[in-house]
Amino acid sequence: MADFNFELVSPERLLLSERVSEVVIPATEGEMTVMANHAPTMTTIKPGVVTVKAADGKVSRYVVFGGFADILPTGCTLLAESAVPAEEVDRTLIERRIEAAKVELEDIAHSDEQRTRVETFLSELTQLNGILVAF
Amino acid sequence: MPSLKDLKNRIASVKATQKITKAMKMVAAAKLRRAQEAAEAARPYSQRMSAVLSNIAQAVGSGDSAPRLMTGNGRDQTHLLVVCTAERGLCGGFNSQIARFARDHVRKLLADGKTVKIICVGKKGFDILRREFASLIIDRVDLREVKKIGFENADQIGKKIIGLFEKDEFDVCTLFYSEFKSVINQVPSALQLIPAAVPAEAASAEAGAAAIYEYEPDAGEILSDLIPRNISVQVFRALLENVAGEMGAKMSAMDNATRNAGEMINKLTLSYNRQRQAQITKELIEIISGAEAL
Numbered sequence: 009m010a011d012f013n014f015e016l017v018s019p020e021r022l023l024l025s026e027r028v029s030e031v032v033i034p035a036t037e038g039e040m041t042v043m044a045n046h047a048p049t050m051t052t053i054k055p056g057v058v059t060v061k062a063a064d065g066k067v068s069r070y071v072v073f074g075g076f077a078d079i080l081p082t083g084c085t086l087l088a089e090s091a092v093p094a095e096e097v098d099r100t101l102i103e104r105r106i107e108a109a110k111v112e113l114e115d116i117a118h119s120d121e122q123r124t125r126v127e128t129f130l131s132e133l134t135q136l137n138g139i140l141v142a143f
Numbered sequence: 144m145p146s147l148k149d150l151k152n153r154i155a156s157v158k159a160t161q162k163i164t165k166a167m168k169m170v171a172a173a174k175l176r177r178a179q180e181a182a183e184a185a186r187p188y189s190q191r192m193s194a195v196l197s198n199i200a201q202a203v204g205s206g207d208s209a210p211r212l213m214t215g216n217g218r219d220q221t222h223l224l225v226v227c228t229a230e231r232g233l234c235g236g237f238n239s240q241i242a243r244f245a246r247d248h249v250r251k252l253l254a255d256g257k258t259v260k261i262i263c264v265g266k267k268g269f270d271i272l273r274r275e276f277a278s279l280i281i282d283r284v285d286l287r288e289v290k291k292i293g294f295e296n297a298d299q300i301g302k303k304i305i306g307l308f309e310k311d312e313f314d315v316c317t318l319f320y321s322e323f324k325s326v327i328n329q330v331p332s333a334l335q336l337i338p339a340a341v342p343a344e345a346a347s348a349e350a351g352a353a354a355i356y357e358y359e360p361d362a363g364e365i366l367s368d369l370i371p372r373n374i375s376v377q378v379f380r381a382l383l384e385n386v387a388g389e390m391g392a393k394m395s396a397m398d399n400a401t402r403n404a405g406e407m408i409n410k411l412t413l414s415y416n417r418q419r420q421a422q423i424t425k426e427l428i429e430i431i432s433g434a435e436a437l
Contacts, residue, residue, distance in 0.1 A: 017191060019294040019379055021184035037359055050199065051359040052368050075372075076365065078195050087191055089372065090294065 010044035011063040013083035016070060018091045023070070030061040031084060033077050042077075042084050049079040054132045057094060057139060058086065069094035071140070073105070074129075099140060106133050147422070150415040154408060161404035167233070168397035175326065175390035181291070182323065182383040189380050192373055196339075199369065202362045210367040212305070212374070215338030216314055221258040223313035224249065225304065225336075227320040227381050228268030229389040230287045235396035237321065237329060237389055238267040244331035245319045249276060260313055264300060264382070292382050294375070301375030308337055320381035321388040327395050329388035334381065336374050 014031050016024040031042045034056025058070045075088035092098075109130040113123065145153075200213070226245045228238045245261075245268070252259050261276060263269035263283040272280060284300055286292065304316055316337040321329045358365055 015187075017188045019185055019188045019297075019376060020181070022187045035359060047357055049357045049359060050195065050362075050365060052365055076195070076369065078191065085191055087188060087195070089298075 012044040012081075014060060015083070015085045016058070016060075016072075016088065016091055017085065018088050023091055024060065024068075027063040028060055029063050029065075031086075032057075032059040033086065034058065034072070035077070042079055045081045046079050046084070048081065050076065051079070052076045053086070053088070055129070055136045056132070057136070058088075058091075071097045071136070073133075094140075097140065099137070102133060102137050102140065106130065106137065109133060144418075147415065147418055150411060150418065154411045154415065157404050157407050157411065161401055161408070164397045164400040164404060168394055168401060171234075171390050171394040171397060175387060175394055178383065178387040178390050179323075182380075182387050185380060185383055189376050192369075192376050196366075196369060196373055198356065199358075199362050199366050202356065202358070203366050210363070210370055212308065212337055212370045213339045213366070216311070218314040219257075221260065221313040221315070222252050223260045223262065223304070223307065223316045225262045225264060225300070225316065225318045225378070226268045226272065227318070227378075227385050228263070228265035228271075229385065230266050230285075231389075232267060233396065234389050234393035235399075237392035238265075239271060240329070241319060241321050241331045242268050242271040244333070245272065246275065248317075248319070248333065249279070262300075262303070265385075286382075292379075292386060294379050297379030297382055298375045300378050301371065304336065304374060304378075305371050318377065318381055320385050323384040323387040323391065326391040329392060334377060336377060339370060339373065 011027045011029045014024065014026065014028040015022065029043070033040050033042060033051070034053050035051045036054050037051070039056075040051070053072060053075050055073045056071075058072055060068050060070070062068070070088075070091050071094050072086070072088040072091045075086065075091075078085045078087070092101075109126055113126050113130065224245060226241065228241050232238065249259050249261070259276075259279050261272060261280045263272060263280060264286065266285065266287060269280065269283050282303070284303075286296060289296055307313060308316065315335065318334045318336050320332060320334070322332045324330055356362075
């Protein structure tokens with residue numbers, strides 16, 4: 009199967025850069041699977057799990073918290089706000105983020121638009137937490 | 144004329160100081176390496192970010208759909224300066240360089256009749272700027288407890304800036320930090336965050352690629368998600384460059400101090416030896432002239 013170059017970048021470091029055959033990205037408007045020769049697309053991503061299938065068939069998972077993906081026919085770059093390998097993820101970290109989001113939601117100073125954004129973020133986080141429990 | 148004992152004491156104390164500065168230099172060198180690695184590791188992200196940003200910015204154009212964070216609110220009256228300095232001293236002119244650069248900027252703005260607000264990141268810059276502009280400083284961020292600067296720290300500052308902007312507290316935001324050119328050369332620089340200065344040269348080169356991009360959700364929405372993130376990334380980059388610069392400056396300052404201490408020890412040893420010799424000669428003369436008198 010045709011493979012392409014996939015890069016997972018967080019602000020702190022370059023986490024992953026290798027040849028892969030298939031990547032599943034939790035895009036804001038639903039999960040999408042990226043394969044070689046995908047049409048050039050730019051999408052935001054929500055908190056979720058990125059599944060990477062390397063060219064040699066090895067599957068690895070990463071938990072990301074928002075960001076965006078830049079997809080080209082020859083490669084895919086995922087700029088994540090923060091990313092951790094799924095095996096190393098600490099559930100308390102997610103719970104802390106949920107708490108932080110809840111606190112932010114209670115801040116009445118925000119505009120409606122901001123509230124919606126935080127609310128969406130919160131529900132996505134809760135969902136992610138649910139997925140990880142199942143692991 | 145100091146006595147022999149005085150000289151001996153002084154040599155001992157300078158030697159002790161030299162030991163300390165030498166140790167500090169080595170610590171700074173180790174930290175510098177780590178800071179440089181961190182700055183390097185963060186580079187791919189910010190590079191991609193600005194490439195993507197210029198791509199989208201071109202697709203959206205500067206019409207009404209462009210978010211306010213990018214185009215600004217059309218005014219130029221209140222300026223917010225975010226001054227990033229180090230938390231600790233003993234690093235040569237590093238902190239005062241940034242502070243002086245920021246101070247000149249503030250004076251110029253004030254002379255033009257603008258309103259200026261300052262956020263200080265780092266204790267040293269706060270200490271220096273407080274002397275002159277105590278009333279202008281609206282906030283300070285303390286990173287003393289932070290061992291290794293993570294993206295979260297920068298994100299907090301970024302969110303604070305955006306929050307202030309949404310409350311219409313300022314019109315233009317500029318970030319002051321020290322650009323890390325090399326170990327011995329750090330240049331204080333200013334970077335305008337809001338309205339965002341989009342890198343233009345990258346945009347024109349990739350104009351062909353930009354046209355065929357698909358956006359999901361639409362480009363405007365991605366852009367409004369991206370720009371706050373970009374601000375945090377810029378702050379993060381500035382903080383990392385600052386840490387690397389601070390360590391570089393500290394290393395060369397401590398190297399200088401060690402060398403100066405060495406010179407001082409040489410001089411003191413010389414005069415110590417000279418004085419000891421003089422004393423011996425004096426005693427000999429006394430003995431000889433005493434023997435001759437007999």
